[in-house]
Amino acid sequence: MSLREREFFKIYQGIFDGGTMRTLTELARKRFFDSIDFPISTGKEADVYRASKGPEFLAVKVYRVETSNFKAMQNYLIGDKRFGRVKSSKRGIVEAWCQKEFRNLSDAMDAGVNVPYPIKAEKNVLLMGFLGERDGSPFPMLKSVRPKNPAKLIKTVLSFVKKLWKHGLVHGDLNEFNIMMDGEKPILIDIGQAMSTSHPMALELLERDLLNVSKLARRYNVPFDYEKELRSLVK
Ligand SMILES: Nc1ncnc2c1ncn2[C@@H]1O[C@H](COP(=O)(O)OP(=O)(O)O)[C@@H](O)[C@H]1O
Ligand SMILES: [Mg+2]
Incomplete structure (x- = not known):
C-alpha cells in the first residue's frame, strides 16, 4: 500500500465499511481520483462526496449496503428489461441499484437530458461528473x-x-x-x-x-x- 493509500485509509476508516473501503482504495489506485475531499450530502441510502483528480473535481456517490430501503429497491429492479437477474442479497441489490443509476445516467444523456456525466460504477460506488463551480463548491439544488x-x-x-x-x-x-x-x-x-x-x-x-x-x-x-x-x- 502506498503512503497515499495509507493516509486515505486512516482518514476514512470508520466512515466506510470494509467492502466500500476496498472499492474506494481500488478506484483511487486506478487513478479515478486522488482524494475524497468532503461530504456534499448524506442521505438515507447514499452519501455523496466531492473528490479530486489533479485540478479536476468529481462526485462520488456511495450507497449504503445496510440501507433501510433495499426492499423498495428490489421492486424497481425487477421487471426492468435492461437488467437480467439480480442477486437477492442486500449487497447484490445495492450493487445492482448502483449499476442501474449509472445506466440511467448514460441513457438520460443519450436522450439529451442534462445529467451529471457517468464515469464509473463499481460495486456500491458511483463516480460521476461534479456539478459545481470551478472553485469546487457544488451547485445549489x-x-x-x-x-x-x-x-x-x-x-x-x-x-x-x-x-x-x-x-x-x-x-x-x-x-x-x-x-x-x-x-x-x-x-x-x-x-x-x-x-x-x-x-x-x-x-x-x-x-x-x-x-x-x-x-x-x-x-x-x-x-x-x-x-x-x-x-x-x-x-
Ligand atoms: N454530480 C454531483 N455533483 C455535485 N453534487 C451532487 C452530485 N450528485 C449529487 N449531489 C449532491 O448530493 C445530494 C444528494 O444526491 P442524490 O443523488 O439526490 O442522492 P440521495 O439519494 O441521497 O437523494 C444532491 O442533492 C446534491 O446536493
Ligand atoms: Mg436525492
Whole structure:
C-alpha cells in the first residue's frame, strides 16, 4: 500500500465499511481520483462526496449496503428489461441499484437530458461528473434558489420528462431536491430509481413526475396543463 493509500485509509476508516473501503482504495489506485475531499450530502441510502483528480473535481456517490430501503429497491429492479437477474442479497441489490443509476445516467444523456456525466460504477460506488463551480463548491439544488425565469425553467424540466419518456425512461423521483441549478440551467440528478417505460409501474411514475412539475409550476404561478401534458405522452 502506498503512503497515499495509507493516509486515505486512516482518514476514512470508520466512515466506510470494509467492502466500500476496498472499492474506494481500488478506484483511487486506478487513478479515478486522488482524494475524497468532503461530504456534499448524506442521505438515507447514499452519501455523496466531492473528490479530486489533479485540478479536476468529481462526485462520488456511495450507497449504503445496510440501507433501510433495499426492499423498495428490489421492486424497481425487477421487471426492468435492461437488467437480467439480480442477486437477492442486500449487497447484490445495492450493487445492482448502483449499476442501474449509472445506466440511467448514460441513457438520460443519450436522450439529451442534462445529467451529471457517468464515469464509473463499481460495486456500491458511483463516480460521476461534479456539478459545481470551478472553485469546487457544488451547485445549489432548485429547492434553495429562486429562478429568474420560472416559465422557462418549467419548460425545460418538462422537456426532460418528455425526452426521457420518448427515450424509454421515466425518472420517478423528480422534485426540487433532485434538480441542481447551474445558474439558470437545471440538471437532473438522483436517477437510480428511474425505470424503463415498459415496466408495469412506469405510467404511475410518469404521473408522479408530471404532478411534481405541475406543483412546481403552481408555486411559480406558471400555467401548466397536467392532463394535456400527460395525454401528449400517453395516447
Ligand atoms: N454530480 C454531483 N455533483 C455535485 N453534487 C451532487 C452530485 N450528485 C449529487 N449531489 C449532491 O448530493 C445530494 C444528494 O444526491 P442524490 O443523488 O439526490 O442522492 P440521495 O439519494 O441521497 O437523494 C444532491 O442533492 C446534491 O446536493
Ligand atoms: Mg436525492
